[in-house]
Amino acid sequence: MLIHWEVSDVYNDVLKDFLKKAFEKGLIEAVIAPAATDNSYTYALVTKKEDVDKLTPIAPVMQWNGADMIRRITRLKPAKRKTLAILRPCETRTYKELIKFNQINPENFYLLTYDCPGTIHARNYAYEQTPVDDLIKSMKEGKISEKVRESCRVCEYPTPIKGVGDIGFGIIGVDEPVFFSLSERGKDFLAKMEIQEGERDDSSWVEMHRKNREKWLEEKRITGGRKGIEKFLAQCMNCHNCKDMCPICFCKECFFEDHSVFDYESEKFYNWADDKNGIRLPTDKTLFHIGRLIHMGTSCIGCGLCQQACPVDIPLYRLFGIVGNDLQKVFDYKPGVNDDLPPVMEFREEEFEEFVGLKGGEE
């Protein structure tokens, strides 16, 4: 029988063979990649070749941001064992961003990333298990699956980029998948694996997403000041899940979790209620989101996990992605795609004078 590349799980099989071979050659001593649970996928760390078959390197769901998992592993000490992590393009950009913030120690890590078909909302997947092959099939036909999350449909970089990660795995526009290097280390790795680097054309897949993105940026903006944001956040229960899932919100102590920052003597609340003709409680619901935008919006990488985490289905990526895009434009910064430092980590002596004074720096 002729085996087509469309046949179930073939891409994951190729990747698992790749991992086993890398173990055999002593190129790696551990792998971080997704593994199936009952009706979802979590990240797993395996240290033996025999455990590779438990993995699903390309999963249909992204429960966590994998870069956040690497942060947890390396935040106290760098990894001693050579580890290959298989991450989605957005997670690979997060990885790069977190290295800049000194949150990840990349020592001994290799990153493999791939042409991403998008991911299904974890909750939707729990109700309807769609195999990743359906998503890949759709990608190969040049259609973004209806089932993937909003942030995936408007992803700016849905495929591997040079300099971000080490090894790329190309699926689009080729009958058989190809490996290619993204870094010198990746090149060396593939050479040692005796894999011939291949090519593929991902431009139409990228274009399709960018078109969606342009439209989305235009149409989904939250406008109207107080009324706009209050309407948008109407159902918010201030659970802070969005912040907990955000890989960029890595602070150990959060401004909005330290309740002493919001402790007031009781009279204050009554006075506000007098003054504002009634106040909503808690008083820091909207401020939490605006504060988060101010603190991390310049580095939002667009994984959309805030939106996936929201128990009341607020399409939060419209807030963080669109305001984040405005911020990133002002600083001419694209998080995780190159070696520029995040805007909150550097400054220039001569810049932004137009933001000083009422008339923009003029005396």
Next chain:
Amino acid sequence: MSEKEFEPVIVGFFCNWCTSAAADLAGTSRLHYPANIRPIRVMCSSTVDPVYLIRALQEGADATILGGCHPGDCHYISGNYKARRRVVIVKTVLKSLGFDEDRVLLEWISGSEGPKFARVMNEYTEYIKKKGPSDFKYVDSLGGE
């Protein structure tokens, strides 16, 4: 009788080494500046988390001013450059959401610039008076239009 004139509340976060000194100098030189300004002395413009600027707006301020040392003069070398980026961020977020970003003002006023201090405070107060009360204070309240 005409309505009472709108008297805005403007919270000023003033660096100890420059703008606060300028405020003192304005005072001792008998330069008038409006009582609408509520000064808070901070050790450097960079010690003000940008969220405090919008928090002042929510708590009822009609505007906020962050006053720091001129570029090159920060007592802690680069605090004012960082403060400037933070103000860029706050203003961009406010604008992006459709709030009035002019209710956050950054000014460089050195300790010897008593007259500049008085002028900026007068001009900004006039400017905010013309704009009218801020809507931001009604965020998460039952009031407002």
